[in-house]
Amino acid sequence: MFGRRQLLAGAASLAATRFLAAARAAPADHVPHLSADPFALGVASGEPATDGFVLWTRALGLIGDTRLGYEIASDEGFRSIVRSGRVDAPAARGGAAHLEVRGLPPGRPFFYRFHLGDAVSRIGRTATMAADPQQLRLALTSCQHWEHGWFSAYRDMIEQGVEAVLQVGDYIYEKSFGSGPDVRSFGVPDPQTLGDYRARHALYRTDADLAAAHAAMPFIVAFDDHEVENDYVGEHGGVTAERTAFLRRRAAAWQAYFEHMPLRPSALLSNGGLQLYRRFRWGRLATVHMLDTRQHRSIQPCSDTKRGGQVVRDCAAVDDAAATVLGAQQEAWLDAGLMRETAGWSLIAQQTLFARLALPQGPDARWSDMWDGYEAARMRALASLSRPAVRNAVVLGGDVHSFWLNNILADFDDPQSKVVASEVVTSCLASRSGPAALFDGAAARNSHVRFHDNAHAGYALLDLVPQRLDVDLRAVSSLTDPAAQCVSLERRSIEAGRPGFA
The missing domain is CATH 3.60.21.70 (Alkaline phosphatase D (PhoD))
Structure with missing residues (x-):
């Protein structure tokens, strides 16, 4: 975990667009060489429903379209994975990925993470609504x-x-x-x-x-x-x-x-x-x-x-x-x-x-x-x-x-x-x-x-x-x-x- 002083220094650097070195990704399925964490902005979920939700991240430091891997599990250790696949992170949207998930059971917690090459995002927790x-x-x-x-x-x-x-x-x-x-x-x-x-x-x-x-x-x-x-x-x-x-x-x-x-x-x-x-x-x-x-x-x-x-x-x-x-x-x-x-x-x-x-x-x-x-x-x-x-x-x-x-x-x-x-x-x-x-x-x-x-x-x-x-x-x-x-x-x-x- 960053200290507050380190966090502020990193934030100022990011605001000046120098947070990550650029890495080219073309074609979309190509895994680029990464010089820093592409998931530095974290993960998020939203739009909860009884059968799903939306998962978000934004991959930094990429030039060109790419695809991110994702996993959704019923446990934090990812021993029981219920969904996995790939989601687009278009360059035109700044590398943002919006994954709309449907077909899950109601009233359950789920854990998720994203992948790019050997980089793995932090683990997020979300839940479907109870019926x-x-x-x-x-x-x-x-x-x-x-x-x-x-x-x-x-x-x-x-x-x-x-x-x-x-x-x-x-x-x-x-x-x-x-x-x-x-x-x-x-x-x-x-x-x-x-x-x-x-x-x-x-x-x-x-x-x-x-x-x-x-x-x-x-x-x-x-x-x-x-x-x-x-x-x-x-x-x-x-x-x-x-x-x-x-x-x-x-x-x-x-x-x-x-x-x-x-x-x-x-x-x-x-x-x-x-x-x-x-x-x-x-x-x-x-x-x-x-x-x-x-x-x-x-x-x-x-x-x-x-x-x-x-x-x-x-x-x-x-x-x-x-x-x-x-x-x-x-x-x-x-x-x-x-x-x-x-x-x-x-x-x-x-x-x-x-x-x-x-x-x-x-x-x-x-x-x-x-x-x-x-x-x-x-x-x-x-x-x-x-x-x-x-x-x-x-x-x-x-x-x-x-x-x-x-x-x-x-x-x-x-x-x-x-x-x-x-x-x-x-x-x-x-x-x-x-x-x-x-x-x-x-x-x-x-x-x-x-x-x-x-x-x-x-x-x-x-x-x-x-x-x-x-x-x-x-x-x-x-x-x-x-x-x-x-x-x-x-x-x-x-x-x-x-x-x-x-």
Whole structure:
């Protein structure tokens, strides 16, 4: 195991694209001479199903297409191998391999590894979903800034026996920001090209705790904004004003994101977009509806003079019926899925704060980059959450660098209106706290906010059984101490049939 100082030195070298010497591989079945470990970025699994999953790695140091060997076993010693074969690692995708596995029995752990020549990857562990589980443990995480802190919270997820990680965005950060102690540095300018974004993702994978988490648990992922640039939406840059330049940057960032995530091969679309809204069903217990609130969104309201998120006042555009967070196709997909919901718990995993948030700037003030900037879109989503088939709706989010437990009301203008759903928002895993100018005193101004903490980083641990969903907000004791532990900051429960928090 590398020490932290050695890890940082290696990471900086990788970010400068000098991590491995190049080795030519042609034709695809030819085994190249390797001068260093091609599996330095580790392994990962994702997209869990009752009969399979997706396995990922990215082979470094290769020029040209190649094929990697793989083995899947029912035991860690690989004495009982259930699958083996070869998977493509195309040069056009940076040597990334996405292996979609099907036909395995439900509810079983599996171990896997990749081969190239005499090089063997670390061993990963994953599992198929149980056909009809009676309990489920998930982790909700977001916002991990390389410079701001160690990713120690992932170690706690492994210790807690998390079955799947819901990573709802800001997996990487494209820029430095904020004052405060930094534990390490990007060491290079903000990424612009495909090579730049590949290097940024590769840098992240050198964090030992993040790499271990990917090897230990399946990840279910969707991006937010910092995977490209701050506060972009759809085809509108949040920083890059010139359209052609922004679309070029976005295309590079999206491809690099795909190349480093355990997504299905079909997730990368022919137009360069990513299919990120999808469902995961744990029998009759729970459905996770993973949403994408960046790729298809309308531009933020009243953003004519300033790009991206901002406090807007007296802004009629927040009520624009044509404005959307999800896009028409995804809205229809979500509504159809909730109309046919069969699980006891409906988890809506998306990127940001869903509930109304009265701000200190005045009664008509709204932060335009959250759902508050899209009132008509939120009302359409509330109508879907109110479908008769939906028994227990819980909205999950991140983005705002603070913990929130909220009651989702049918009408936020009426504090006595019906509670439609519960909301759990995780803080940043490793970054600065949310803006005090917006969030201080939030609970006093918003009676539907039942818990708020803007002082800690960490993640949300979710335990589901048919009768109850337990929420444990896990706060990391220090972002600057690599040996930091997580402690329970707040524990609350949602009882089946009784939405909201007391």
